[in-house]
Amino acid sequence: MLTLTVCWANARSQERGNLDAASIDNFEARVAEYVKLHNTAKEKLARLTPTDAPSAIKRHEHELTREIRGMRRQARQGDIFSAGISAQFRRLIGITMKGPQAARIQDSLQRAEPVRMELQVNAVYPASVPLQSTPPSLLLNLPKLPPEVDYRVVGDKLVLRDVEANLIVDFIPHAIP
Amino acid sequence: MRRAVLVILTSLLLAQHASLNAAQKPVLKLPLRPKSVRFAVIGKPEQYETAKQMASYRDTFPFEFVIMLGDNIYGTETPADFKTKFEEPYKALLDEGVKFYAVLGNHDDPNERFYKPFNMGGERYYSFKNGNVQFFALDSNYMDPAQLDWLDNQLPNANANWTICFFHHALYSHARFHGPDADLRARLEPLFAKHGVNVVFSGHDHVYERIKPQNGIYYFVLGNAGQLRVHDLRPSKETAKGFDTDRTFMLVEIAGDKLYFQTISRAGSTVDSGVLKKQSSASTGAAAHAAAAGSGYAGMDDGYR
Numbered sequence: 001m002l003t004l005t006v007c008w009a010n011a012r013s014q015e016r017g018n019l020d021a022a023s024i025d026n027f028e029a030r031v032a033e034y035v036k037l038h039n040t041a042k043e044k045l046a047r048l049t050p051t052d053a054p055s056a057i058k059r060h061e062h063e064l065t066r067e068i069r070g071m072r073r074q075a076r077q078g079d080i081f082s083a084g085i086s087a088q089f090r091r092l093i094g095i096t097m098k099g100p101q102a103a104r105i106q107d108s109l110q111r112a113e114p115v116r117m118e119l120q121v122n123a124v125y126p127a128s129v130p131l132q133s134t135p136p137s138l139l140l141n142l143p144k145l146p147p148e149v150d151y152r153v154v155g156d157k158l159v160l161r162d163v164e165a166n167l168i169v170d171f172i173p174h175a176i177p
Numbered sequence: 178m179r180r181a182v183l184v185i186l187t188s189l190l191l192a193q194h195a196s197l198n199a200a201q202k203p204v205l206k207l208p209l210r211p212k213s214v215r216f217a218v219i220g221k222p223e224q225y226e227t228a229k230q231m232a233s234y235r236d237t238f239p240f241e242f243v244i245m246l247g248d249n250i251y252g253t254e255t256p257a258d259f260k261t262k263f264e265e266p267y268k269a270l271l272d273e274g275v276k277f278y279a280v281l282g283n284h285d286d287p288n289e290r291f292y293k294p295f296n297m298g299g300e301r302y303y304s305f306k307n308g309n310v311q312f313f314a315l316d317s318n319y320m321d322p323a324q325l326d327w328l329d330n331q332l333p334n335a336n337a338n339w340t341i342c343f344f345h346h347a348l349y350s351h352a353r354f355h356g357p358d359a360d361l362r363a364r365l366e367p368l369f370a371k372h373g374v375n376v377v378f379s380g381h382d383h384v385y386e387r388i389k390p391q392n393g394i395y396y397f398v399l400g401n402a403g404q405l406r407v408h409d410l411r412p413s414k415e416t417a418k419g420f421d422t423d424r425t426f427m428l429v430e431i432a433g434d435k436l437y438f439q440t441i442s443r444a445g446s447t448v449d450s451g452v453l454k455k456q457s458s459a460s461t462g463a464a465a466h467a468a469a470a471g472s473g474y475a476g477m478d479d480g481y482r
Contacts, residue, residue, distance in 0.1 A: 048299075049299065054255075103359075131283050133319065134321075136360055140364075150321070
């Protein structure tokens with residue numbers, strides 16, 4: 001436990017070292033703002049708890065999507081991953097994928113059933129397209145996210161996705177070398 | 178003349194039906210020990226014939242629950258799909274109160290965790306205990322630091338004789354289409370070894386494969402209950418047994434320090450079976466590998482061949 005904690009603390013400090021502190025703070029503030037919006041949208045809906053009715057799950061997902069989209073009508077690619085933050089992420093991912101874990105991460109990406117598709121901010125991640133797994137070593141080296149959002153890889157893009165609404169929040173083109 | 182042809186055809190059909198029934202008659206290779214933990218394993222489940230075969234086996238092997246290795250609702254995922262791809266095929270088992278415990282595959286909407294019959298309690302990853310076995314259901318699609326931390330904290334609390342982890346992506350697999358996820362393995366296997374995980378079940382590849390113990394851990398790949406990639410397997414020296422020409426499911430029985438398994442095809446034939454002895458805390462790596470390499474079930478005497 002201690003070893004792993006130390007390892008992650010190192011990764012975190014390495015992440016801070018590799019990604020300048022101002023960029024991390026800026027990114028985290030933008031994500032926090034999005035999560036606030038997500039929670040505001042969610043408060044308008046009945047709480048989703050485990051149910052026997054798949055229709056209730058889908059309805060919740062669609063309603064949450066509709067609310068968030070309504071509140072982010074003007075959202076554009078780069079709202080969260082600004083040019084400066086994107087440049088820092090590309091640099092960080094580049095370092096991770098040139099390090100000792102590089103071959104492993106590339107291998108993992110290839111075996112995860114890679115997907116390629118056009119992305120649009122505020123669009124739903126299509127149900128017919130598999131969600132490619134994100135290599136754990138890559139996740140360990142990226143800024144930590146709150147549970148409302150996750151990082152996904154689509155082709156060479158890094159996507160920030162709303163987990164419960166299944167919505168593409170933002171993405172970085174040409175993020176994966 | 179026509180009547181004679183009709184009689185012959187009817188006889189042939191009846192004979193074929195009888196032989197089919199005979200072939201499908203469950204042949205159980207599990208010991209049915211008193212108070213044992215009994216469960217089934219499926220990957221990519223939406224297959225009526227496999228489900229029917231499972232129900233048929235349950236008459237002789239009354240398993241209490243099923244673990245699902247992901248891609249639970251494969252392809253489109255409308256509310257109607259939950260019915261046609263899960264509720265209808267498994268109706269007989271669901272009606273008898275058999276519980277299903279799912280993990281997320283890359284073809285699953287993560288919101289499946291809110292679907293009550295999958296018993297995920299709204300979580301991407303979770304744990305449950307049955308008898309003397311602690312199960313850890315993981316989300317291998319997104320093995321983030323929070324999940325690794327949770328696993329590292331929870332594994333030592335597993336107050337059970339056996340610890341079993343199950344998730345979608347395989348750490349070891351010799352299927353050509355996907356194969357093993359080396360990065361996932363690099364992050365998970367040290368935790369498994371450190372905390373004495375005994376058995377790992379994965380899906381993703383549409384084949385069945387039993388891997389010789391790796392670092393003292395038993396690995397199974399079973400992603401072909403509902404979808405199949407014929408001849409996709411390229412067995413290696415790590416392969417203990419492989420099967421890629423029909424769909425399969427597994428039956429597992431755990432009694433004391435023995436895990437008995439039987440892998441059954443859609444047609445009802447047993448394609449693999451055996452008994453695994455619980456690893457001692459000292460048995461790791463090469464020792465466990467050597468002890469169980471090439472093992473096969475020797476009948477009901479709990480021995481290795």
